[in-house]
Amino acid sequence: MKKKQKKRIIAHGYSRGLIIISVIFIAPVFAENREPKSFHFSLTSPAEKKQKHESEHAAKPVRKYWLSTAEKDLNLEGYLLNPLGEEKELKIEKKEEGWLVSFNTPFKDSEDHGANNVYVVDKKVVDKTLYIRTAKWITVNHSCGWGHGHKHDKIRHSALSFEKIPFEIVPQVLWDDKFHIRTKTGDNLKVFVYSYGKPVENAKVTVVSEKDWQKTMITDENGGIEFQMIRDYYERNWERFHTSHRSRMIVEAEYEINESGNYEGELYNKIIMSTSMPWKYSPALEDYASYKSGLTVGGIFFILTLGGVLLYRERRRKPFLELDFEKKPRKNKKNKNE
């Protein structure tokens, strides 16, 4: 009896222990994760799966971008910085498919022909943490038809930062002096992280490629990191390989500050800032072009032309004939008939 009781007590103890363990370790898995996720801009709504890429050669009078999140309760503030560094109006709309921002771009060669920075900022307190989430998109408003008159104006080509933005990614250079985007596989890209226009040291920057390869780096004292774009586009069939294929990459940054405060009546003791900036890149020339073949073709035609000219000259060279005045001149056919 005593033995049986003992066994029952032990079994009871085990089951109670199991329940406690499951509460501690398993329950959080099923609990609602209230931590807001970072978001980014996209050309397609969150419902659409297909990726689209913007062309800097196709100028549009109105630019529209979707936010990648399906969250409905966002408190978004929008900012637009034109190529001259002036703040312009950005329209934010809550649609059924998600959040849509839009703005007008002059459809002509005007002073603000160049790179525009589009931002949305969302702030909210969750579990005593203030989350400041920023999404950034850079769009190059350009058409070759408008000309490249600003190609020597270095300031116009540099990427801008905006002192009103709590947290943002600023690329060093992503386009050339003609506003053509030429980010290629294998390029070394440098980006900086700024908070209200000042560099942020020790921010965590993650670069995510098209097929979700990731690399995380920590910013230096200038807020900068450098990384090499990896090749992420392979086609087994040559016919299907596109040299102009655009792969998407998203650069994300995160930074935590242990700071207490009050945001709209809610107390927090920590701030987590996050930001994102999507960009695109194409296969490098080395992936699909060959110097060896080029120089071989050029060389062959050079030799053929050279040989052709020399041969032609050689064939036209008349044999040396010594004039012999004593010899009688040969009669031609006509004379013979006569």
Next chain:
Amino acid sequence: MNKFKKYINNVNISRFRFWFQIFAFIIMVYGGFLSIDIGENLPTFSCPYIDKGGGTCFLMGLQHRFTLPIDQLISFRGLAVLTSVLFFVSWFIFFNKAWCGYICPLGTLQDWFTKLRQKIGIRYSNYSEAKFKKLKKIKYILLGLLILIPIFMANSIPFIGKLSHDWAVPFCMICPGRTVLPLFQGDASQLVIDYGSKTKMIFTVLGMAITGMFFAGAFFKKRFFCFFCPMSALQFIFKKLGFLRLIKDGTKCTKCGDCYRACDMGIREIADDIESKDIIKDDCMMCFKCVAACPEEKCLKVNFLGKTIYEATEEGFYKRQKGKK
């Protein structure tokens, strides 16, 4: 004034041209380093494939602008094409075809090849009259194609459909300017065969084949590529608008043939034609070597807006001949 005129008429035009061409070459090829950007619709091969060139060849923009659906081409967007043509013409009228003879960097390069050949002492080649007549038609065919192909990229051809984007800027793809001129900035990236698509591959093979022929051809034949140049054909369409003119007084011509022998392009009419006053032919590059070689007083003249700025004189001819010796 007369002294100045005499000085000009006695000048060695080839030497002046040699230095002017070097100056123009520096501006066109390295102008970007000096923050020089002359414009985008230049009537010369200021190749846009040069990273820091001083301007942009009109043919590049022309091919881009014609990539439009017909309905748009005849609507307000067609105005962009028209405006660019007007810009081209406004550049062109100042120097007329002297853009080829004095400014074109690809032409200058060919002249340097000629100088090298002369230094080595190898004789030059020339086309026969029949071949010359046939070959000169090629540039008009190329001009037609470089307009038609972009149009067919934006408009369907019956049974074929639209041409793919790989057909973009077809003339640039085969132009030796694209492959050769960037080399002067240390950029060899155009010397490749592009295996990205069949069309690109064919174009780049053609481009490299023409580049190979260009090097060998320009060595033996003076201004080898200029016979096939669609820019020359386009310029000829507007030649009557040019301020700069080459005028011939047929009554003073003795048909000695000196002008023909001096002509790098081998234009026979310069000696044979005694009827025409305006003697600029489609292959002429207005180098004015013919004027310098003419021994007849005031037979050949260079006019700018009706004013004679350079003319053939006996004195000038003898002075230049003396200088040669």
